[in-house]
Amino acid sequence: MTRTDYFNDPNAPKANSIGVAVSAFTVNERSELLMIRRTDNDLYALPGGNLELGETLSEALVREVWEETGITVEVTELIGAYSNPRHVIAYDDGEVRQEFSICFRARPTGGELRTSSESKEVHWVPRERIGELNIHPSIRLRIQHGFERRETAFFQ
Template identity: 30%
Template sequence: MNYIQDMRQLIGSNLLMTVGCGIILEQHGQILLQHRKDRDVWGIPGGVMEPGETFLETAVRETYEETGLQAENLQLFGLYSGAQGYAEYENGDQVYSVQIIFHTQEFSGELIQEGAESHEHRFFKPDALPQINAHQERFIMDWVNKASLPILK
């Protein structure tokens, strides 16, 4: 099932509201980021909720699909909404996304470097981040700044 593709066939590029779920995977004080293929930016693994999924199921599924890692013992990091949730993609598709972000230091598996959506995955120190996806900057910077959890924005 691909809810987004189905909806795009019905509404074209008009505004679509989505729920995105992602995980900040932390190891030894570093954050795992993926270098996206669709844009030359880095961000955390995650993606859009499919109908019937829970927030946790979405975050774990998307993270596994993109990284090969099985995240465990997730804690709520933050809930993100507001004007920064609006985006228009190069193809003209408009989206407003509410983001539910989790955090964990517990995960297993073998890290996949290149996949359908990413060139590579790498751990970064807070003071040595690459070019971050603008739509994820606020929660990545909340992690860098050790904001009080959970974050409600």
């Protein structure tokens, strides 16, 4: 399924749903950030996805990172909750979802990089190279907050 992200766009379609999503800010021992290139919109992003019934937020994060990257992680702290109503995601099935994502810091514990049906590329990206990638502004904000190591979680 393809998706189109609209951000501060007055011509964006009106949201007709909301769902809980999680994303992982994961840095390795070389201070490189785990990132994927999504198959549905061709943008680079933090790994993550939707919470499924019966899961905790941490379980969803661990599952999504493993599914998209092949890396196992341990959730260590909350970075922020992102729910900007001016960021909507339109899917080709007619769903238009308002952003609602909870971003966590995670520590890699094992695994090998690999792609999936949701990730056409998976990389450990050096911090100085992140600016070169095509990343949605909402993901850039999460990355910024992750590197800032804020004293309190961000919420919007």
